[in-house]
Amino acid sequence: MVPTTNLLSSEENMYKLTTVSSLDKVFSGGAPKLPESRGTALKNERYNFQLAIYSDYDRIIPRNTVTVEGVCATAVTVREVVEIPAGLASYPDADDYVINPGLGTGLYPELLRPLDGGNLMLRPKSYTSLWFTVDCAALEPGQYDVKITVKNEWCGETFSTNYALEVLAAKSDENELIYTNWFHYDSIVDYYGVQPFGDEFYRIFGSFLDTAVTHGMNMLYVPLFTPPLDTEVGGERTTVQLVGVTRQNGKYSFDFSELKRFMDFAAAHKIRYYEMSHLTTQWGAKACPKIMAKTENGCERIFGWDTSSLSEEYKAFLTAFLPELDEFLKKSGVSENTYFHVSDEPNEEQRPNYDAVYDFIRPLISDYKVMDASSDLGSRVDCPVISTTHATPVMPEKNWAYYCCTACNDNLSNRFFNMPSERNRVLGIQLYLSGVKGFLHWGFNFYSSQYSIRKINPFLETDAGGAFPSGDSFVVYPGRDGTAWDSLRLEVFYEALTDLAALKTLEKKIGREATVKLVENEGVSGWHDYPHDPVWLKAFREKIDRML
CATH class of the missing domain: 2.60.40.10 (Immunoglobulins)
Structure with a gap:
């Protein structure tokens, strides 16, 4: 003592x-x-x-x-x-x-x-x-x-x-960048032991969502069905499904009441854009997401890894579901700000299957933009989300950017524990130079090992079971009483977004050409070249502020 x-x-x-x-x-x-x-x-x-x-x-x-x-x-x-x-x-x-x-x-x-x-x-x-x-x-x-x-x-x-x-x-103008950092709703459910989308879930989710929004996020990943992300082949993640599905005598009906509650809640917390969860599995669009339904046998899984995404059964399901979802989104007044996903990160070898699924789904969601993370999709989707490992210094206006665990070479910006904070923050300046429309990151609160094989304690295990560099899979911590606790990295990332907003505001005052020249004269070019100097970064930001 x-x-x-x-x-x-x-x-x-x-x-x-x-x-x-x-x-x-x-x-x-x-x-x-x-x-x-x-x-x-x-x-x-x-x-x-x-x-x-x-x-x-x-x-x-x-x-x-x-x-x-x-x-x-x-x-x-x-x-x-x-x-x-x-x-x-x-x-x-x-x-x-x-x-x-x-x-x-x-x-x-x-x-x-x-x-x-x-x-x-x-x-x-x-x-x-x-x-x-x-x-x-x-x-x-x-x-x-x-x-x-x-x-x-x-x-x-x-x-x-x-x-x-x-x-x-x-003052800086409101940030024009559309920014999403994927929520993993099962991590909230499993860590706190709450019922998915019950009152206690929403109390906790509200804290996490407020943290995301106050740090620049304005788009939210919506789990129509349990998201088919980072899931072991043949495995399942805890069910987090917003759309009620009933199958009787081979016909489908849908209940959107929980989806409405969710989206109304998100809007009340200042979310402006929505992305519907992926309609097929990650890395190739081969199988269906986990979908639960009320059937003659009770509540059971009707789709998952054991069903091809190109099967007649799943096509019939989508043909029934997507038009009704379209009607719901339009009646809710959010259709213009809603995006769809087909599959996450398909590579060149997986393109034929992705293309076949895309060609079937696209006419069913013709009024919406499709966005998927892949550097191999080119002009295939409306909003290609390109990894910074493959991104060009200046991007087409429709393009988005993202980074994940692979962005750890050639001075690429990222927000791992082991990276100095200026490497995290310089992203804001790079996003400005590139002209991208949006930025995506996959892990706001992924509290699982790779492929969701087991749950982790994020205070003790920060590398997804040794799969990803610490800092890749989450930027917030599950605090006491259901409160989201920030990370230092999240605060610095938000500073990067304020740098972007300040540059966009300056552009309206002196023009884009002059603003780009100002940045390039500081030694910033593309995604790889910039001064490795935190003192310079703070001084440059003050220079911008005093020009506004």
Whole structure:
């Protein structure tokens, strides 16, 4: 037990406080690399910075409180940066633009955990980092002195520092990018043990959805049927199916009431676009998604891995289902903002089967755009979603971009644990230069091993069972009481989206040609070439802000 007296000496400054850039990853065993005492932000943005606290004591010091003073105090949120283990931090053939070369196994600054009643425990001879978020929309333009005080409640010792923030009068326009990060609804159901689409599910889902939307996501993946994603051949994921299906005497009827509740809920949480879950299995469109129905035998699975996507049975099902879905979407007023998927990531060898399925489905959804992630589809679909590993520096207007675990070479942007934060954030500038219409990522909250063979604890296992670099499969954590907890990587990714919005706003002021030239003069070109310098990135962003 730690004694309650003489814990701290007022004669020695045993706590060291350093304000730090949001682009630093402060490890408990290493000093911060990007000290920063000031910053600028636009009027309608959130601004992030960190406070690194070093405790020089040789014992744990509990019961520290953190307070923010000044006229901006009510606009500031504080969270603790918690280190989380990375089992597979990098693939063996990844490039060396990482924090820890090699496999990089270890603990990484990652989880942003709410302070427990405002209390903070400081570990001996190590750093603890706090993440500060300032809601600039709640402030008037001007200079703000953010005073931060750390106080040990046992002895009353206090330590203080300041961060200077200038809130500019200028605002960025709303981001035009359509951005989706796929929700895995079974992960919510399985982790919290709730009934799919029951009241408790929606309470938890609401927290996760709010987190996604406040970090730039405006499109939502809709599970018409249990999504056929990352599922072992012959295996099943927990049923999360919104459309009620009844099959009687070989005829189908459909209940869209749960789908309506879901989409109304999403709209109330500011979702603007919807993508219907894939109508065939991943990697080739060979089989059907898992579909449950009420039949003469009760509730049973009527389609799945054992049924070809080109079977007459499934064609009959789609012929009955898709026109009724079309009618529902149009009556709901969301059809113009709804997209469809056929199959995820088909390769060139799988094209014949994909094409055959596509040719059958397309006339049934002729009023909708089809989007699928594949670098081999070319002009086949309305919205090709191209991996940044294959993307050209400037993309056709209809194209989208995505990255996944393979984007780990040639300096490609990604958001793995082991990547420096500037490599995460530079994506915003690259998206601007490319001119893409949208961005997709597959893992908002995938809490399973690869192929969904088993469930994982995301606080302890972050690499999908050793399959993907830590950070690929999720960006939020399932917090206590059904609250989504952010990751440091998600906050930095959102900063990238604000960079994109600022550049698009500047374009309206000085024109695209001048804006592109401004970016290229900074050494940014395509998806691979850019300064590997977080200080440059922050300075460039301030330069943009002051031009608005």
